[in-house]
Amino acid sequence: MDDWAERGRECKLNCPHGTQKHQELLNNSRQGMNPDKHCSDLAFMEDYSNWDIVRATQYGIIDRCKELIEAGYDVRQPDKENVTLLHWAAINNRTELVKYYISKGAIVDQLGGDLNSTALHWATRQGHLSMVVLLMKYGADPSLVDREGFTCLHLAVQFQQMSIIAYLVAKGQDVDAAAMNGQTALMLATSKIIGPEPTRFLIKLNASINAVDKLHKNTPLHWAVISGNVAALDVLLTAGANVEVKNSMGETPLDLAQQDRNPWIIRCLIDANVHRSRSHFMLKFLKNFEKYKLLLLILMAVGVIWVTGYIADLESDSWLLKGILFVSTWLTMQLVIRRFVSVQTFSYIPLAFLSASLFWMVVTWFIRFLPDLPNSEFQIPFALSITGCIYYFYKTWTVGPGYIKVLEEEKKKTIVALAEADCLDPRIFCTMCLVRKPLRSKHCPVCDCCVAKYDHHCLWIACCIGAWNQRYFVSFLFFVFTLILWMSYGTIMYWSSHCVTSYEKDGWWTFLTQLISCSPWIVWIFLLVIFHSSWVTFLLLNQLYQISYLGLTSSERLSLIKHAHSGRLLGLRQNPFNHGCFQNLVDFFQCRCFGLFKPSKIDWSQQHTMGTEQTRTTEFQFV
Structure with a gap:
């Protein structure tokens, strides 16, 4: 129904019948009419027996076209606009007529029109993937250039026809082939299309990010600066584009940006230059060894938590001094993070903070709480909780969520197979990974990969939760929850044994200040316990509810909520x-x-x- 309405809106713009009949036909769409017959159904409302063959071709009146062809009309003959019947059929996506005209001798690569284009060029401009597939099956050459010097790939980029771009590259078109003006498809994307696409998509298809054009020797980064395309520039910098390449005039992208005085682009390029020119040993160490980044972040978090507790535990009664030390610690931490922690490493900070918090909880238990709770009925469950946390975190991290990864050749085969089956749809095909998406999978923007049975990307684990590691993740949450319960119990027992105060005796303010002065370190650790208990409890209960009662992932549940708000109800x-x-x-x-x-x-x-449930499951395959 939605497809019907969309086709009606597109058709109504150029149809000589006007909008009234189109609106009538749109209203009849709920009666099961075929959207592929939209224009032709309108034509049947009139007497088309006197129509010329061009108009009959435009509206897909195959009977009238056959009648005129059999009467002697030359299928290769162009009209007064130098456009052939095959062109008109391709422009209007009349697949049956294309097959018929080719069977009657139409030249599949015949040039025509003001742009001196082939039928394949026009099908590409209009975004008719099924027509592109059909014409190429009949031998159409996508590498031919039109009067403007563009191949079908360049046209697909200019008109942002992503599915056609993927199909052409998968069929063997060189993604770095230059147009007559010397620009590659990636250069056209960065210079003519404002936004991250199709720049990001072409990079996924292995387009060269440092190629230079034939005339100006500009790279795609140069063209992004010239056009003021900030989104494409960001994509290129993220992909590692060289910011120091000079064009034929000896200008780098930064030189061009300074001429145009675009402060945002200048800042991005300067930051990229600085990031690439840093020579500090620690930075190189962090950049080359990802696993040591996490280790160093954890050590830093362990140090920050200890310093904070140590400052709070100082015997000095001057809160001003402690406040200055707290602020100094915070500023030092911020300076270290900004100086050494890259954007990619920044996502590990919550995990480092959680790991450091659990470390100091365990240390506090054995140093402060153990003397008051020496019995085995306390120590054994606590040790089991620690062991469970470590083991299930290790399993969650190492097993992984189930990333969908295929070889490059397999990606191309998938694109061709889906395109020829008319299934190159975002609900089935991921334009970021270039793979066919399994049921319940989704592309994670943080990991930049499709995940099987995607649930969510957990900040506290710094990885996705999916089909392979979700049960380990739930078990990890459970053991963290039990550890938090034991820490809460140990804190209460410590206060009751070491703090000679009570709420009934001294009132809440004196009771609170006595607890803080009794042991600021215990209060600090207890605050960490409360903080972590909030998100752990929520995640654990939410996961168990979705798994047991709903049978859904977090991603699917959010999709249901969004669709409900948009007016499309999908019941459980x-x-x-x-x-x-x-x-x-x-x-x-x-x-x-x-x-x-x-x-x-x-x-x-x-x-x-x-199997038989496929029709129903597609309703839950949200993009």
Whole structure:
């Protein structure tokens, strides 16, 4: 129905019948009429027996066209505008007529029109992927240039026809081929299309980010600066474009930006220059060894938490002095982060903070709480909680969520297969990874990869949660929750044993100040416990509710909420993944209990259909 309405809006713009009949036909779309017959259905409302062949071709009146061809009309003959019938059929996406005209001798690469273009050029301009596929099956050459010097790939870039770009490259077109003006497809994207696409898409297709044009020797980065395309410039810099290349005039991209006095672009290029010119040993160390970044961040977080607690625990009664020390510690930490931590490493800071917090909780338990709780009924469960946290964090991190990765050749085969099946759709094909998306998968913008049964990207774990590691993640949350409970219990027992005050005796203000003065370190650790307990409890309960009761991932649930707000209701009864609370838990945790239960095991990284339920599951495949 939505497709029908969209086709109606497009058609109405150029149709000589006007808008009234189109609106009538749009209203009749709910009666099951075929959207591919939109214009031709309008034509049947009139007597087309006197139409000329050009008009009949435009509206797809195949009977009239056959009648005129059989009467002797030359299918290769251009009209007064030097446009052939094959051109008109391609422009209007009349696939049956294209097949018929070619069978009657139409030249598939015949040039015509003011732009001296082929039918394939016009199909590309209009974004008719099915027509592009059909013409190329009949031998159309996408490398031919029109009067402006553009091949079909360059036209697809200019008109932002992403699916056609992917198909042409997958069929063997050189993504770095230059147009007559010397520009590659990536240069056209950065100079003529304001925005990140199709620049990002072409880079995914391995377009050269440092190629130079034939005339000015400008790189794509030069052209992005000239056109003021900030979004494309950011994409190029992220991809590692060389900021020091000079054009034929000896100008770098920064020189061009300073001539145009664009402060934002100048700042981006200066930052890129500074980032690439840093020679500090520690920075190189951090840049080359990703695993040491996390280790150093954790050590820094451990140090910051200790320094904060140490300052609070000073015997000095001067809160002004402590405040100055707190501010100094905070400013020093900010300076270190800005100086040494890159944007990519910044996402690890929450994980480093969580790891450092758990470390000091454990240290506090054994140093401060252990003397008051020596019995094994306290120590053994606490040790199990620690062991569970470490083990399930390790499993969550190392197993991974289930990234969808395929070889380059496999990507091209997938693009061609989906395009020829008319299924190159964002709900099925990921334009970022260039892969066919399995059911329930989604592209994670942080990891820049498609994830099987995507749930969410967890900041506290610094990785995605998906099909392979979600049950380990839930177990990790459970053991962190138990550790927090034990720390809360140990804190209360410590205060009751070492702080000679009570709420009933001294009132809440004196009680609070006595607790703080009794042991500021314990108060600091308890604040960390409260903070982490908030998000751990929420995530754990939310995960268990979605897994057991809804049978959905967090991403799917958010999609349902968004669609509900937009007016499109999808009830939970339509959810094909919900098999009841008990069976959902059995399937999720793969509980067998010596054969008593039979969990279903699905490899969501390879699951593209669900048999008879496929029609229903597509409603839950949100982009």
